[in-house]
Amino acid sequence: MYSEEFPERTDEWIVAKAAQADFPIYAIDDQTAMWVTDSELEIISEGNWCHIA
Secondary structure (H helix, E strand, C coil): CCCCCCCCCCHHHHHHHHHHCCCCEEEECCCEEEEEECCEEEEEECCCEEEEC
16 A cells, blocks of 8 residues: 555555455555464554455
């Protein structure tokens, strides 16, 4: 999200891609990490992220 490397990855783009998926989508920026333990997910972030189910 919001990367200078991928300027076309806007909120609208993320929502449109998520609408095509049959699984949850997480969009994260460069200041965000995902920590997965067993089946538990923790978002560690000082930036922006979103979850679209």
